[in-house]
Amino acid sequence: MFTAEHTLRVRYGETDQMNVVYHANYATYFEVGRTEAIRTLGLSYREMEEMGVEMPVTELTIRYLRAARYDDLLTVRTQLRQLPERYSIDFHQDILNERGKLIASGKVTLFFLDRTTRKRVRMPESLHQRLAPFFAQDTRD
Amino acid sequence: MFTAEHTLRVRYGETDQMNVVYHANYATYFEVGRTEAIRTLGLSYREMEEMGVEMPVTELTIRYLRAARYDDLLTVRTQLRQLPERYSIDFHQDILNERGKLIASGKVTLFFLDRTTRKRVRMPESLHQRLAPFFAQDTRD
C-alpha cells in the first residue's frame, strides 16, 4: 500500500454561508492531495502531462462526516491500496482535522489518457516503477 | 417521482487546462440544479434556510462520462425517486449536453438540520406538502 499525507489550510473563499467549507471544495482538496502524493514519489503530475499522459477523473465519491471551517489546518491522506494494472487508478482519500478527527472520506477513480491519440493507456512506466516497491506481491508482466 | 430540469452555460473559469470543465464544478452544477428544482415547487431553498432548516450534503457520487466544454449549454436533470420520510433526502442528478448526451450522472444525499438546535429534523412541512402529490402512494402519517 502507498500512503501520503499533505496539509492545507482552509481559505476564506472556500467557506459558504453555512460557515463551513462548501462541499464541492473537498474534491479540490482531494486533487491537491493526489498531486502532492505523486510528488513524494519524485515525480510530478505536471511532468506526466508534459510526457503526454492526462488523468481525467471518471468517478468521485465523498462522504461528509464533520464540518471543516475557515483557517482549519486539514490533512489530506491519499492511499493506493493496490497497484493499478490496467487503465484506471483508484485513490482512497481521507481528510482529517487538527485533532485527527475524520472530516470526509472518499474514493476517486481516474484513467490514463494519451494526450495525442485520446485513447486510454496503461500507467506510465515512470510512475509504475516508483509505485511498485510499495506493493510487495506486485508481478506486473 | 419528481423531476425538474435547469439549463446553465459553462463559464470560462470553470474549465481547466485539459480544456474541459474541472471535475469539482459538477458538484456545483448539481447544487444549482437542486436549488432550481425546489424553486419549481413554488418554494426556495433560501426561504427554507430563513425558516430555520439547513441542508448539508452528507454524500456525493459523480460518474463522469463525457467532457463538458466552455460555453456548452448544459441541462441539469434533478430527480427525487421517493418521498423522503425521515432525516435525509436523495437527489439523483444527471447532466446532459445540447445533443442530449449524458455528460455525468450522480447522487447527492443531504439531511435536514435545524439551524438553532443543530439537530437532524424531518423534511419541513412546506416542502413535504409540495412534493407529496408527485408520489401517488405516499402515506406519511
Add this chain to the structure above:
Amino acid sequence: MFTAEHTLRVRYGETDQMNVVYHANYATYFEVGRTEAIRTLGLSYREMEEMGVEMPVTELTIRYLRAARYDDLLTVRTQLRQLPERYSIDFHQDILNERGKLIASGKVTLFFLDRTTRKRVRMPESLHQRLAPFFAQDTRD
C-alpha cells in the same frame, strides 16, 4: 457606446461565511457578462478563440458598494465606451441587484492575443464590424 445586460443568480458556493458573495466571484460575474455581451453581437467568444484569438485580462478594478447574497438575481451591465483601435479593449462593468441598486462597479482591460504567434494583435475584424455601428464617429482606417 455599446451596452449589454445579462442576469445571473448567485449560487450557494459563491457565498462565504460573511453571508455575502465572496469578493473574487465578482470577477467571474464580469467575465460572464462579457461573454454574453459579445453573444448579443451574433458572435461568441468561443468562436473567437477557435478562430485563433485569445483575450487575456491585463487589468481588473472592482469597487464593492453593497453586498450580494445567495439566490439574488443580479444584472451584469457591460459597456464599451469607445471602439478599441489597437491591441487592448476596456470593458466598464456594473452589477445591480433586483431593486436596481448598484452592487459593484469595475473596469476590465483585456488584450487580443494571437494563439499561434503569442503576439498582440488588433481586434478581429469579425468583432470590429459588429461593434462599429454602435460608435457613430468611428473611422477605422
Add this chain to the structure above:
Amino acid sequence: MFTAEHTLRVRYGETDQMNVVYHANYATYFEVGRTEAIRTLGLSYREMEEMGVEMPVTELTIRYLRAARYDDLLTVRTQLRQLPERYSIDFHQDILNERGKLIASGKVTLFFLDRTTRKRVRMPESLHQRLAPFFAQDTRD
C-alpha cells in the same frame, strides 16, 4: 512598512483552458497572502472575526503581467505602506514566480466592520499594537 511573504502552489482547478491561472483566482491568492501576513504578527484573521470585527473588501485592483501555470510555486508578498489610522486599510500585494519574476501586482482596500452593529470601526487595538512597531513615526493619539 510591514511586509510578509507566503508561498502557495497553483492547483489544477485554478487553471483555465488558456493553460494559465484563471484571472479571478489572483484575488484569492491575495486573500491567502493577507491571512498569512496577519498570522506572522501573532494574530489570526479568524480570531479577529471571533472578536467581532469583519473586514470586507471595498476595492480591488490587479495588474496582470505574466502568466502563472499549474504547479507553479508562487510567492505572495503583502505590504502595508502606512499604518491605517481610520476605518480602512490598504494592502499592496505582489505575486512572484519561482524565478522572482513579477506575475501580478495589486492593491486591496478593506474596511473594519463591527459584526454586531454593522458599522465601520477603527482597526482593532490588538492588530494596531502589533503593527505599530513597523511604522517608526507612528503617533496614534
